[in-house]
Amino acid sequence: MMLKRYLPHPLLSVALIVIWVMLANEISVGTVVFAVILAVIIPLISQSFWPGRPKVGNIWAICEYGLIVLWDILVANVVVAGLVLFRKADSLEPASVTVPLDLTSPEAITALAGTITMTPGTVTVDLSRDARSLLVHCLHAPDPQGVIDDIKSRYERRLKEIFE
């Protein structure tokens, strides 16, 4: 199909236009035309690095996910700040846990790994070779199974709805 050939990633193109206009900080004919040129050229030269075309679910699910992640980041920030300030370093119980994955698409796993890192208190360190589990390091986890359940029920379930 012609459209698929010249616009391999329509969503990436839209995102590039929006970001370029935001960078220019004004909406004029010049910026929009240049944004469209970039939005055609960049996906074309980068498509061999990203051959898959991820389906993206409905926009409300994405907004809901974003808000939940923002809220969790706020809460976790305060919790981790408390840990850093008021606990002795050797009374913390760091733990490495294995989070088994139900997600299969590479984009969804990347989003999950990024979310885990951005919420303070947990950092994604590694992926298993067959991409079926993530290695997550927790700053203070007296109950490692609780962390796994949290990640799976709060983030992974929603990402599965968005990407699969």
Next chain:
Amino acid sequence: MEFFAELVISVLIVIGGLFTLIGSFGLVKLPHLLMRLHAPTKATTVGVGSILIASMLFFWIEQGTFTIHELLITIFLFLTAPITANLIGKAYLLRHVDPHEELPHTGEKEGWATFDPRHPEEYPKDPGKLPQEEARKTD
């Protein structure tokens, strides 16, 4: 109104500064590299986030110009910070951690990617698919 706006902006800047300070303090205080990795995630989320919101509010209310660059900075930070943390973590695992003694098992037949990298010939023919998808097809 003017006073109220200034109050909100100052509070946001103080919160941002406070969380950045706690993040840096965490870097000094925590004993191991993997634990120290948790501190900067705080500085880049709430710390930078509230300073950027304060900057947006300041230019919008005090100067009357609406800038959107702060939102972009947030997006770029959220995209790049996890990758940096992941690479630092992987480098640390590779150099200082014994995968059999100190890491939990993957729960699958195969090990962690850092210690058990895939031979180039084993990569799936279609790079858009993960090995597990190919494996499921052949199951």
